[in-house]
Amino acid sequence: MRQLKLSQAFTLLESGPVVLVTTHDGRKNNIMTISWTMVLDFTPMFAITTGEWNHSFAALRRNRECVIAIPTVDLLDRVVGIGTCSGADTDKFAKFGLTPVAGRLVKAPLIKQCLANIECKVVDIVKRHNIVVLQGVAAYVDPTRKERRTVHAVGDGRFIADGRTLDRRKMMASKIPDGS
Amino acid sequence: MRQLKLSQAFTLLESGPVVLVTTHDGRKNNIMTISWTMVLDFTPMFAITTGEWNHSFAALRRNRECVIAIPTVDLLDRVVGIGTCSGADTDKFAKFGLTPVAGRLVKAPLIKQCLANIECKVVDIVKRHNIVVLQGVAAYVDPTRKERRTVHAVGDGRFIADGRTLDRRKMMASKIPDGS
Numbered sequence: 368m369r370q371l372k373l374s375q376a377f378t379l380l381e382s383g384p385v386v387l388v389t390t391h392d393g394r395k396n397n398i399m400t401i402s403w404t405m406v407l408d409f410t411p412m413f414a415i416t417t418g419e420w421n422h423s424f425a426a427l428r429r430n431r432e433c434v435i436a437i438p439t440v441d442l443l444d445r446v447v448g449i450g451t452c453s454g455a456d457t458d459k460f461a462k463f464g465l466t467p468v469a470g471r472l473v474k475a476p477l478i479k480q481c482l483a484n485i486e487c488k489v490v491d492i493v494k495r496h497n498i499v500v501l502q503g504v505a506a507y508v509d510p511t512r513k514e515r516r517t518v519h520a521v522g523d524g525r526f527i528a529d530g531r532t533l534d535r536r537k538m539m540a541s542k543i544p545d546g547s
Numbered sequence: 548m549r550q551l552k553l554s555q556a557f558t559l560l561e562s563g564p565v566v567l568v569t570t571h572d573g574r575k576n577n578i579m580t581i582s583w584t585m586v587l588d589f590t591p592m593f594a595i596t597t598g599e600w601n602h603s604f605a606a607l608r609r610n611r612e613c614v615i616a617i618p619t620v621d622l623l624d625r626v627v628g629i630g631t632c633s634g635a636d637t638d639k640f641a642k643f644g645l646t647p648v649a650g651r652l653v654k655a656p657l658i659k660q661c662l663a664n665i666e667c668k669v670v671d672i673v674k675r676h677n678i679v680v681l682q683g684v685a686a687y688v689d690p691t692r693k694e695r696r697t698v699h700a701v702g703d704g705r706f707i708a709d710g711r712t713l714d715r716r717k718m719m720a721s722k723i724p725d726g727s
Binding site: 375377378382384385402404405406409412416443444451461493494496497498500516517518521522523524526527528530531532533534536537538542 | 567596702709710718720721
């Protein structure tokens with residue numbers, strides 16, 4: 368995986384793909400599937416919605432670290448599988464044939480099979496809305512991957528793969544931050 | 548526009564499309580383009596990231612109402628245009644040939660040309676993260692529209708249109724809320 372400039376890392380989440388969030392609770396790795404994410408700023412800061420209903424939340428709250436991994440459409444069945452079982456009784460890396468890779472700044476693992484990974488620190492938890500606020504501290508993209516289409520949940524069991532890319536960089540020039 | 552059950556309204560935002568957010572400040576309508584949105588729950592509650600840098604924020608904070616309108620790919624140039632000028636000196640409905648339609652529960656207008664519209668009340672503003680928390684109170688979809696592909700910002704001036712839909716409703720059955 369090749370390191371990506373932190374100023375570009377928000378572009379990995381801006382389009383709203385389904386992501387995998389890994390945690391390490393001191394003993395074990397875990398993964399959850401999350402669709403409810405949002406960019407908060409370009410530094411980058413991110414928000415995710417999660418809470419007690421996710422087994423990973425305890426590790427996130429205690430260790431205040433995670434990795435946001437971006438899967439592509441070829442991984443969809445594993446993404447759905449990860450989202451429909453619990454880390455309480457399942458080693459999801461083993462069950463879904465995924466390879467944890469050590470990060471540089473957090474103990475939560477990157478996922479080798481994903482298109483991109485972002486190491487994150489928890490900077491705040493807005494309890495009344497179940498919002499966890501994350502600061503991205505390192506980002507990586509796999510430049511060798513052929514399949515690069517991410518996937519977007521509809522919320523009813525259907526998913527939408529990325530289609531055509533439309534270039535509006537000229538029209539958007541005034542709004543694009545430097546360095547991205 | 549046909550009314551959509553509120554329990555299904557979260558599916559309009561779950562995939563992370565670029566949206567238009569309308570406000571009414573007591574005198575004038577305005578529209579902003581927003582890519583930073585997130586579902587918070589199925590009731591539905593939504594989060595959007597915005598602040599003083601958007602002219603619409605003053606109306607949102609004061610009147611505590613808005614409409615989230617979901618445009619499709621055929622409207623992309625208008626969506627980008629709306630995002631790169633300011634309501635401070637522009638009547639965006641007039642400039643971009645969009646038609647405001649009165650909602651039922653809020654004074655902010657629906658946008659006739661959009662695929663879907665969600666009337667929302669502001670329930671909280673988390674100032675330290677520039678997060679506005681919205682409760683969806685009514686939702687509508689245009690069933691007659693041929694073009695139904697939404698569009699996702701990459702953040703660098705490029706946009707991704709919806710591609711293929713993949714059906715995982717059977718695998719996801721345990722996770723799909725009733726009524727959707």
